[in-house]
Amino acid sequence: MSRPQKHVFVCSQNRPANHPRGACTHKASNDVLQAFWQQLQQRDAYDTVSVTYSGCLGPCDQGANVLVYPEGILYGKVTKDDVNEIFDKHLLGDEPVERLRVAPEAW
Template identity: 70%
Template sequence: MPRPQRHVFVCSQNRPAGHPRGACAHKGASDVLQTFWQELQNRNLYAEIAVTYSGCIGPCDQGANVLVYPEGVLYRGVQKEDVAEIFNEHLIEGRPVERLLAPAEVW
């Protein structure tokens, strides 16, 4: 498999309920990850884009968090309904989705 042009990491961190940091798993991360995988399959972009689940990658209280490389763009508060927009705007067109970007003080 060739190296993908972009690599998407979806935080799937799970912690006990009530943990002070929170967890993306409690904020819909599983649905986000499944939707990314479904979009990848529907578009047949396996050679261009990789999607991987990960542990904690950022501000847990603002999850679900999604990190895109090589740009190092961190999205926060991502819901499954946002995945198609991230695919269209960022992964295909190269324009980060501004409304979902983690602020500079966080990332």
């Protein structure tokens, strides 16, 4: 396997339901993660994209959070319906999805 050009981290932080910061898993981050893995498989993009689940990525109020490297772009309030657009525009097209970006000062 070659070194991927893009690395996607999907927050899979799980906290108790009453935790003051919340948790991305309560905002369907597992569905987002599964959608990324499904797109990765359907597109056979294993040589260019890597998808990894992660712990907390920062602004819990913006979850479900997705972080893309090497650019260091954080997407917030991502749903499984956004994954195809992120894949097409950003991961394969090198154009960030502006409507989902979290402001740099937020994290």
